[in-house]
Amino acid sequence: MGRQPCCEKVGLKKGPWTPEEDRKLATFILTNGQCCWRAVPKLAGLLRCGKSCRLRWTNYLRPDLKRGLLSEYEEKMVIDLHAQLGNRWSKIASHLPGRTDNEIKNHWNTHIKKKLKKMGIDPLTHKSLPTTTTTTEREEPSSRDEPEEEAAAAMAAETSLQSTVTEDKIPFDSMEMDNNFCIEQVPIIESHEILDSFINPSSPSTSYDGSSSNVLEDLQFLPNLDWEYDHNSIMSIWDHDDFSILNFLIN
DNA sequence: AATGCCTCCAACCGCAAGTAA
């Protein structure tokens, strides 16, 4: 028998998520936690398939995500881990707190791959490309946005980095740092953690315009939930337990 | 200013793996 689609596709919305859809999904997850994704769109009142909801949450709405470009340090980590693990993006992501497999995969394909090629390193094997490599074999000629000096410096950095890589040991395991974060270990996020990240101004913003200080503002969460509270009011209820906070959110 | 090309990344697709009955 053929594989069934993940959901009834007829009448389902595709493409970019709207702030309203984000708000509905986030509200649902806040209220119910992460449960059966297949049921989420129906229960949350979304015309999306469960898969799309899961992806949106894990790649974008999840409050523990970092935003912005990978730091130089994170980039080195990715290169190191890729040398060890290959294209196992989720495994690589599990070593980088707050980063998703999709984000790392995109960054690899758009930035790191090119960088390595310019440095004369094969991004697949992490070994030096043959010196006879022609321009047609490379994806692009040396370009306007990366001067030779920068490439040389990056090469030097990479060389020192590679010296730390061994066959059987990943040189740095970020799970040991900070809060022992690991993506694979956070299927359920406590409501207070979600709220904390939403409310904390240092939390990531969405891509709508990046101008506001938190996701709630970006999603226009407050007005749509008929909240009569401003940011300070939310902070003032912070000492309450989870249940009362959820009631506050829902009612 | 208009047009075309390029880059980036959010989101989709299909398959694999895991799990329950």
Add this chain to the structure above:
DNA sequence: TTTACTTGCGGTTGGAGGCAT
């Protein structure tokens, strides 16, 4: 063991925005 279903993963695509001409 088989079947049906859910979730996770990696490859790919499409569109928005930036840049060059």
